Amino acid sequence: MGLGSIVRMLAITAGAAGAAFVLNRAAESVARRLSGRRPGSPVLALLRTCRRPLQLAIGATLLLLGEPWAALPLRMRGGVRHLLLLCTIFGGAWLAARLVALVIDTSLLLSARRQDLGRARRARTQAGMLRRICQAAIAVIALGAMLMTFPAVRSLGTSLLASAGLVGVVAGVAAQSTLGNLFAGVQMAFGDMVRIGDTVVVAGEWGTVEEITLTYVVVATWDQRRIVMPVSYFAGRPFENWSRNDTRITGTATLHVDHSTPVEELRREFDTLLAKTELWDGEGKALQVVDTTPTTMVVRALMTARDAGDAFELRCLVRERLIAYLREEHPQALPRLAVTRAPGGETPESMAS
Known part of the structure; x- marks a missing residue:
């Protein structure tokens, strides 16, 4: 590897890092203006969670585009380009997951100001479930895209697709309980059966729904215990919801x-x-x-x-x-136990005589 290639690669890296920093600062400035320049704005706090994935996605993309200009040796070019491609896919998926969470959480914050308590709890529950589903889908797609960059995995694509039906049947039977909980969680969130913050009685325990995921529900009891129950319990058994329509x-x-x-x-x-x-x-x-x-x-x-x-x-x-x-x-x-004779009454001894 020549000195010129090293210098050009360092220049490309420095330029990508500088461009990522400038674009990140510009995005943060725009976000601050949109949020009304309030330091404690929840929207600004959510946007700041996108800073690192944005820098990684921009930097990896610029390095991938500038890699041909570095004129690396042929024995190194393939490995470096493959690594930059993996970083680009990972950064893009990370940024997409954070943007999905940003859009959902921002819409939740804006809608909660105009809704009553019951609707706000329902929106919070559905938003949390939708965020988890979208992030899981993005992770699966990104993992598939990263694996397909490897020639060995790509060559197995035809055989994998041919056996997808059999594998799907086997996986469905093996993960029947997990899939049941998954679909029950979606049904519970969007069917408005129970929401985060609802007061419920399940299995004889009174508590408040603290967390709802794709597979389980956490109920906080009055004595500060946490009951973790599968979502399928709520979809298949009766339970009491004391605050579904009205908290009174x-x-x-x-x-x-x-x-x-x-x-x-x-x-x-x-x-x-x-x-x-x-x-x-x-x-x-x-x-x-x-x-x-x-x-x-x-x-x-x-x-x-x-x-x-x-x-x-x-x-x-x-x-x-x-x-x-x-x-x-x-x-x-106050309640009393009678041990004397009532006025005008007879005692058991006088009745016997």
């Missing part, structure tokens, strides 16, 4: 009290308690005697809240305050 929910608090309990006074205390707390959304309330036993009455308090978290807190608060009210103002209303 009705909470209940049940009290067992004595038959002598002044229900009207208890109802007034219940109304006063709800009026003083911000956990109640002001939509609905009721305090009713729903059942009776030989020793107690069953009083049920109903109250609505903005979401499941507020409903749980409100139920605990109402139960605690009503019991405290009865203990302080009407202690005779």
Whole structure:
């Protein structure tokens, strides 16, 4: 390899690096103007994630185009050109994956400002699923294109295509569970069955959907555990979704009290308690005697809240305050076990005699 070839190759490398740097700065300047020159703009932050793949794609492309001018020896030209081609394909695929994520995330940010909470969660779920599918497709296409640059792999293309049907059948049988989860994930995301942020009850566990991927769903429980479940579970079994259309929910608090309990006074205390707390959304309330036993009455308090978290807190608060009210103002209303003779009644001994 002559000195002239080395100098020309270094010049091409320096020129490609400089051009990539200039184009990157120009793209960042345009992005800053489009985002309103706000340093903390989420759009600008997303655009910055494209910086490295953009530099790699531009630099590799310029080096590939300028390689003939370097006049490298024949024994080196093939290897260098092949390496530059692989870098160009890899950089282009990396940039395409980041651009897809940029377009999807930017559209999600813009649409979330004009939608309610439920639609925003649905858009976030669908955007995440669509981003993963597109990035997986780009990765497969890029890997195939890189492999086809090798003569040995290219010569096997005919036989691979001829056996694609058999391989597809075998792979489908072997990966039946994985493919089922994959299609179930797409169905769940775009069928609006469950979304990120939804409050659900699955397998007897109450929690919030934290992450949805192509194959599994992560549910964060109230006690900070993480339940990882296959997507096929949600597509094939019933589950409770407490916030699919509306996050409002009705909470209940049940009290067992004595038959002598002044229900009207208890109802007034219940109304006063709800009026003083911000956990109640002001939509609905009721305090009713729903059942009776030989020793107690069953009083049920109903109250609505903005979401499941507020409903749980409100139920605990109402139960605690009503019991405290009865203990302080009407202690005779608390459940008791009768051990004395009722007025005018007979004891078992007198009945036996």
